[in-house]
Amino acid sequence: MRVLVLTVVHDPEDARIRHRQIAALRDAGHHVTLAAPFTAYGRPLPDDLDAIDIPRSQGRHRFAASRAARQLLKRRGRHFDVVLMHDPELVLATVGLTIPGLVWDVHEDTAAALQMKPWLPKVGRPAGTMLIRAIERSAERRMPLILAEESYAARFRKPHTVVRNSVAIPDDISVPVTDRVIYLGRLTAARGALELLELGRRLAPDVEVHLVGTADADCRRAIEAAQATGAVRWHGFVPNDEALAMLPGALAGLSLLHEQPNYAHSRPTKIVEYMAHGLPVVTTPNPASSELVMRHRCGSVVPFGDVDAAEAAVRRLRDDPAEHRRMADAGRKAVAAHYSWDADADLFVHSLERMAHATSP
Template structure:
């Protein structure tokens, strides 16, 4: 099949879109294209990336949509897979007029996500909330299939459409087990790592504060910088910028502990944290916010430590304790890697996605 993925919101190295879903379909033998904001066309993991212009949020709604759908039409797809809520109306129209199946991919709970957007005030979020619900209803009523990142999000969509069964499939953001080589973290220097968007809601200042309290320790950060650069410019911070997913395993492998501290926001408390899985896949223990859902998901693995990230001094204590005990880190890391091998790898998720696509073709 010729499958076209489209996003006007996500960056062109998005791990879920490029390195997981598109890659899985290409490896299964399908012709996969991705239309997305990028600097230039390229081929990655057998996926043909078609660059559209990067635009501001306001200009994206019209300019990027027009350019993106024009490229999709030129590719004459057998199936279209969209990744942004704002693409739903045009996606439904395209699917109807061209007679091709449409998949909507819900990366996050859109309604809850609105409360985490720093550029939306509470009043604006309340005004937009009905629009978000209407978009999701439009997708629910018209898409041939829905793909979601969590079971909680999947439960918000209907398993039927027009009286017939309609697939709603959870494809979790797990790591490819084969991409990560297990390291002996006991031999690693006193280094903590975080990979992902750098925002205050994702603990940017907290991580910097904690590493400054740990003598002779370094914090390696890799991801989009969405806070002022002055927030992370410290002697103990090594900022690598936004890197391709293929470089993340090597960056993680150099650390003794992986960090993830999120604020207690509705969209985060029931999320599935990709970073924790990636740390575990490398044999690196995690230090993470003690969300109840995370403790339930990861607690039995004993691959890391949970902490109240609303208490900065508790975070400092736990981070110093891990950095000071390389043998404990190594044991936690071994347990985490074992859990990935047995339960938490994308290989199984890829099978679900490929199976879904092939039932629609």
């Protein structure tokens, strides 16, 4: 197949897009072109993949990106067997275009996510929610969907293929455990950045807190200040493979998300990555997160905003190597049994092949 993977929202290095889906398609022998906001994210165009640089859709500045995506699809959309789109605004951008092979990969509950966006006034959020739900209904009528979570199915009338945010399992994680904990992913206040900084202050100098990921404006200055005092070690953006290589040997992987509707039913991929790499998890009690950790007994669940409890959980792991090993082994076994990308990769590729065949002349 010839596949165009298109996003105006996500980082071109997004793990689901770049390092799982595109890798699986290429491993299966398909030709992939990635159109994404490389320049806007400060990412170089890859030299091992056909790539197209387009504007980024961000905050209230979304029109230019949607227009560029629509122009791209007008010019080249019919050259591909599948156009795999990753953002709801791209569904709008395709209205009125006759392009076979359109597929929408639904990453999140965008309507719930809108309730957290500071750029959208509260008075406009109900209308935004209505618009997103209308886009979802329109997409369901016009194209196949792929869902990243089983829980998303309730938003749609028909059954759709679920390709989960599962992960690859490293073969060897046999490194010594060191006195450090790690957070992997985008840093925002709602994702617990300020609690992570306070945790770093309390654990220093006994345990280092490492933060790996880009930081939003709502917490960047606080992170820089904490870095300057030695409370945390902030690595900024790190390419996916290098970031995952930093996980083995940590005392714990941290996920201190706040209580928000958008986090309630989405399983954070970072938690599954921690488990795959032998890290016990310390998480707040969002239902999808706590259910995962409690079912497999691979970490601790701490109350929202409770840095005392997070600190105690980390110190217990430091003081009890046997419990650390038990949780690490439990997490690895759970991922191998239930959350491995190996099975989901085949499902993903075969689903796109079937969708391409259904729309071919």
